[in-house]
Amino acid sequence: xxxxxxxxxxxxxxxxxxxxxxxxxxxxxxxxxxxLEPERAFAFxxxxxxxxxxxxxxxxxxxxxxxxxxxxxxxxxxxxxxxxTLPSGKIKDDEFFGKVETYRGELTVALALxxxxxxxxxxxxxxxxxxxxxxxxxxPQVQSVTVTLPLPGMPPGAPVAATPARKSWFN
Amino acid sequence: xxxxxxxxxxxxxxxxxxxxLAGVYFARETxxxxxxxxxxxxxxxxxxxxxxxxxxxxxxLTQWKGKVVVVNFWATWCVPCREEMPQFxxxxxxxxxxxVQFVGIAIDQPDKIDAFAAELNLNYPVLVGGxxxxxxxxxxxxxxxxxxxxxxxxxxxxxxxxxxxxxxxRELRAxxxxxx
Numbered sequence: 053x054x055x056x057x058x059x060x061x062x063x064x065x066x067x068x069x070x071x072x073x074x075x076x077x078x079x080x081x082x083x084x085x086x087x088l089e090p091e092r093a094f095a096f097x098x099x100x101x102x103x104x105x106x107x108x109x110x111x112x113x114x115x116x117x118x119x120x121x122x123x124x125x126x127x128x129x130x131x132x133x134x135x136x137t138l139p140s141g142k143i144k145d146d147e148f149f150g151k152v153e154t155y156r157g158e159l160t161v162a163l164a165l166x167x168x169x170x171x172x173x174x175x176x177x178x179x180x181x182x183x184x185x186x187x188x189x190x191x192p193q194v195q196s197v198t199v200t201l202p203l204p205g206m207p208p209g210a211p212v213a214a215t216p217a218r219k220s221w222f223n
Numbered sequence: 224x225x226x227x228x229x230x231x232x233x234x235x236x237x238x239x240x241x242x243x244l245a246g247v248y249f250a251r252e253t254x255x256x257x258x259x260x261x262x263x264x265x266x267x268x269x270x271x272x273x274x275x276x277x278x279x280x281x282x283x284l285t286q287w288k289g290k291v292v293v294v295n296f297w298a299t300w301c302v303p304c305r306e307e308m309p310q311f312x313x314x315x316x317x318x319x320x321x322x323v324q325f326v327g328i329a330i331d332q333p334d335k336i337d338a339f340a341a342e343l344n345l346n347y348p349v350l351v352g353g354x355x356x357x358x359x360x361x362x363x364x365x366x367x368x369x370x371x372x373x374x375x376x377x378x379x380x381x382x383x384x385x386x387x388x389x390x391x392x393r394e395l396r397a398x399x400x401x402x403x
Binding site: 087089090119122146148149181183184186187188189190191 | 298299300301302303304305330339342354357367368369370371387388389
């Protein structure tokens with residue numbers, strides 16, 4: 053970029069031109085395709101922590117959020133030992149549904165398994181529904197990940213990212 | 224000179240912040256821009272189908288062909304969808320007798336649709352779509368299958384405009400007025 057010239061007038065003109073260019077760039081950037089595919093906006097991964105616990109994780113993109121009450125987990129062929137404890141979300145007042153809780157950023161949920169054989173593979177499914185601040189909502193989606201449970205006393209497995217989302221229908 | 228640099232840097236910073244705010248503003252205002260690829264094409268995907276209303280009666284979409292048809296894909300669980308619907312009610316009331324017909328396709332359950340329709344005094348039909356309705360919206364240019372998604376069809380049955388994300392009232396009226 054050229055250094056500023058002498059008179060304030062010219063400097064002002066340069067700054068103004070820069071502002072206009074920046075504004076225009078901003079507007080063009082905003083007009084381009086920018087909404088994420090739901091599986092990218094709500095990236096799902098699972099890590100097997102030990103022979104009877106897996107950790108489900110959502111990396112929620114900036115500007116997107118998930119609804120707490122629309123979040124459901126299931127595992128196969130094992131089953132959940134208990135209803136997973138979902139962290140509290142941010143409370144939003146919805147004029148139609150009342151108080152709803154939403155998640156942004158990182159969300160991790162530990163899932164305790166029962167009837168899971170150490171060393172076996174389990175499929176962890178998450179059904180979720182979320183929206184973008186830009187003013188759109190995604191239909192409920194199901195994402196699934198297959199992880200191998202470690203043998204007792206062995207270190208946790210590596211996190212595994214979800215395969216492409218499956219279509220889903222809400223309850 | 225040092226003072227000049229400071230001034231220039233300050234101006235740059237101001238411009239940068241302004242650009243950022245503009246980006247955020249536009250992004251919030253418009254959502255994803257109007258998708259142009261379907262424009263001018265026959266809305267065959269739309270007029271070839273029938274969907275049940277909330278009472279279970281099949282409604283063929285061809286019954287509205289010849290009007291300026293505004294098909295809005297929505298759901299009660301979609302806040303931005305609900306927020307833009309009062310303006311649809313207004314435009315339907317004001318321009319309905321000039322040949323505008325709004326049709327909602329809800330990715331939702333009939334009881335929830337009826338409850339919200341009653342709350343809003345909805346003055347246009349809503350049809351019940353399952354996940355297949357999301358697929359239908361994709362066939363009409365809704366790349367992400369997200370909501371709200373609106374298709375404006377001209378009197379000849381061609382797609383005049385599609386929009387993912389809320390439509391601005393002014394924009395909606397401008398498009399419709401042009402087609403009447």
